[in-house]
Amino acid sequence: MSDLIDLTAAAAAERIRAGELDPTDLYDAYLERARNDGLNAFTWLADAAPAADGRRERPLAGVPLAVKDLFCTQDVPSQSGSKILEGYRPPYTATVVSNLFAAGATLLGKTNQDEFAMGSSNENSAYGPVLNPWDRARVPGGSSGGSAAAVAAGLAPWALGTDTGGSIRQPAALCGIVGLKPTYGACSRYGMIAFASSLDQAGPLTRDVSDAALLLRHMIGQDPHDSTSVAFPGEIATPSAADLRGIRLGVPEELVGDEGGVEPGVRASFEAALATARELGASVETCHLPHAPHALSAYYLIAPAECSANLARFDGVRYGLRVNGERDIGSMYGATRGSGFGPEVKRRIMLGTYALSSGYYDAYYGTAQKVRTRISEDFNAAFERFDFIVTPTSPWTAFELGSKTADPLAMYLNDFCTVPMSLAGIPAISIPSGLSDGLPVGFQLAGPAFSESRLLDAAYALEQAIGFDSSEARR
Amino acid sequence: MLDRDQVLHVARLARLELTEDELARMASELSKVLDHIEKIGELDLTGVPPTSHVIDIAAPLRADEPTTSLPAEVALAQAPEPVAGGFGVPSPGAAE
Numbered sequence: 230m231s232d233l234i235d236l237t238a239a240a241a242a243e244r245i246r247a248g249e250l251d252p253t254d255l256y257d258a259y260l261e262r263a264r265n266d267g268l269n270a271f272t273w274l275a276d277a278a279p280a281a282d283g284r285r286e287r288p289l290a291g292v293p294l295a296v297k298d299l300f301c302t303q304d305v306p307s308q309s310g311s312k313i314l315e316g317y318r319p320p321y322t323a324t325v326v327s328n329l330f331a332a333g334a335t336l337l338g339k340t341n342q343d344e345f346a347m348g349s350s351n352e353n354s355a356y357g358p359v360l361n362p363w364d365r366a367r368v369p370g371g372s373s374g375g376s377a378a379a380v381a382a383g384l385a386p387w388a389l390g391t392d393t394g395g396s397i398r399q400p401a402a403l404c405g406i407v408g409l410k411p412t413y414g415a416c417s418r419y420g421m422i423a424f425a426s427s428l429d430q431a432g433p434l435t436r437d438v439s440d441a442a443l444l445l446r447h448m449i450g451q452d453p454h455d456s457t458s459v460a461f462p463g464e465i466a467t468p469s470a471a472d473l474r475g476i477r478l479g480v481p482e483e484l485v486g487d488e489g490g491v492e493p494g495v496r497a498s499f500e501a502a503l504a505t506a507r508e509l510g511a512s513v514e515t516c517h518l519p520h521a522p523h524a525l526s527a528y529y530l531i532a533p534a535e536c537s538a539n540l541a542r543f544d545g546v547r548y549g550l551r552v553n554g555e556r557d558i559g560s561m562y563g564a565t566r567g568s569g570f571g572p573e574v575k576r577r578i579m580l581g582t583y584a585l586s587s588g589y590y591d592a593y594y595g596t597a598q599k600v601r602t603r604i605s606e607d608f609n610a611a612f613e614r615f616d617f618i619v620t621p622t623s624p625w626t627a628f629e630l631g632s633k634t635a636d637p638l639a640m641y642l643n644d645f646c647t648v649p650m651s652l653a654g655i656p657a658i659s660i661p662s663g664l665s666d667g668l669p670v671g672f673q674l675a676g677p678a679f680s681e682s683r684l685l686d687a688a689y690a691l692e693q694a695i696g697f698d699s700s701e702a703r704r
Numbered sequence: 705m706l707d708r709d710q711v712l713h714v715a716r717l718a719r720l721e722l723t724e725d726e727l728a729r730m731a732s733e734l735s736k737v738l739d740h741i742e743k744i745g746e747l748d749l750t751g752v753p754p755t756s757h758v759i760d761i762a763a764p765l766r767a768d769e770p771t772t773s774l775p776a777e778v779a780l781a782q783a784p785e786p787v788a789g790g791f792g793v794p795s796p797g798a799a800e
Contacts, residue, residue, distance in 0.1 A: 318782070
């Protein structure tokens with residue numbers, strides 16, 4: 230049984246196709262572990278393995294998949310970590326999930342998350358916090374914390390997450406796994422319960438880089454249901470690079486210098502990974518993203534502004550919670566939303582509504598959109614000289630539950646190194662670079678739009694050389 | 705920076721009923737976040753175009769052909785108050 234759990238998803242799929250492994254045995258092994266989940270990683274689990282139905286011959290061969298709660302899955306609870314959607318079972322399935330089912334994936338369960346994907350610790354879930362399998366007194370990161378913890382702990386072979394400002398990469402870093410945010414538009418957003426539409430992007434959380442490439446390959450594609458989705462140029466290749474010869478890595482002074490507040494243990498692991506990259510033949514040089522220090526401010530205007538509009542749909546009329554007020558329909562709206570949303574969601578709706586309100590729009594939202602232009606220009610200039618920009622994924626390792634909840638601003642600083650790429654819409658991957666005091670550290674590589682195959686290749690070469698051992702978290 | 709009345713005004717715009725405790729906490733928390741965010745006002749952004757969509761694509765068009773949509777009974781299946789094929793709501797009350 231434990232042998233099955235130690236297989237990567239790609240290796241398991243290969244064995245199934247070769248007739249050496251029964252997909253039901255694999256599914257049952259994970260289902261049993263997920264049922265005994267002591268991390269609160271899942272909010273819903275399937276009853277039993279689905280019938281084989283010819284999946285065996287398909288690329289994903291029936292390998293089970295954990296799906297972040299905010300992906301609509303037909304007739305299965307899809308609550309986005311919120312009380313306002315408690316018990317909601319959508320009448321349709323998100324395109325990315327349908328694509329993966331068509332490729333042969335099976336649904337294992339839905340994973341816990343920060344409410345509406347707003348958070349960096351998974352402590353904002355209405356269904357309780359998720360625990361980090363490396364140290365259960367600590368957070369798994371967020372907002373895809375359940376997906377990251379489930380994969381790290383071997384409760385699922387791989388998982389789907391979403392990233393708006395770092396919500397795939399940061400929990401992947403804190404849990405010692407691989408997380409990839411694709412280029413904006415690579416994956417359809419149809420059926421993802423929206424947070425910030427110009428930033429939200431689905432992506433894989435996996436045990437290694439090869440699994441991330443395999444899952445992403447079957448996620449991407451233009452979708453008539455999402456006008457911002459694009460036809461991905463080319464295929465996602467299986468990564469195979471043996472070295473980094475000729476690869477130029479840029480280390481942005483503005484993110485990795487003193488201003489970023491990178492912990493010493495994280496910095497040491499980052500420097501060691503850079504040394505490994507050099508040994509593999511890469512060149513490593515300091516570079517500049519002059520507007521990157523302002524990315525966090527721009528992000529915390531744009532994302533709340535978009536969320537305040539997107540979350541207007543939760544009004545107690547068509548689905549979800551209704552709380553009748555004392556008077557008319559207006560008091561029903563206020564009472565429903567006041568009772569259904571948690572504190573962080575309320576904060577962001579308020580921040581966004583304020584930033585969009587009459588007299589403040591230009592100073593806040595308009596300015597943030599201009600900063601966004603500058604940030605994209607900074608990356609474009611950097612990519613003329615460098616293949617990839619590299620940073621620590623998170624300035625910190627996993628922190629203790631409750632240690633940052635009292636100060637929302639301190640929590641937001643967690644996203645310092647991940648939001649610039651989100652604002653620029655470019656792909657970025659986090660891979661484990663090692664441990665600091667027994668806790669995983671994430672190494673982030675970002676590339677130009679649609680460079681996923683090259684990015685995965687570079688991450689693969691680095692991953693093979695680093696040789697991170699993730700087995701401890703699965704015990 | 706933000707006072708209770710301003711917070712109350714924004715909460716009304718957002719259709720969000722907040723308790724007295726929440727109003728007070730929101731005023732101090734939002735002020736702190738806004739203080740940090742306002743630093744972007746110091747940048748010279750004269751002549752910089754805003755970015756609302758990060759990938760440069762034209763709005764795709766499809767043929768204008770009718771397709772089926774969600775059946776009414778499915779759309780209503782999870783409504784808190786389905787009424788005669790529609791969504792029931794409390795009285796709209798007096799015009800504001």
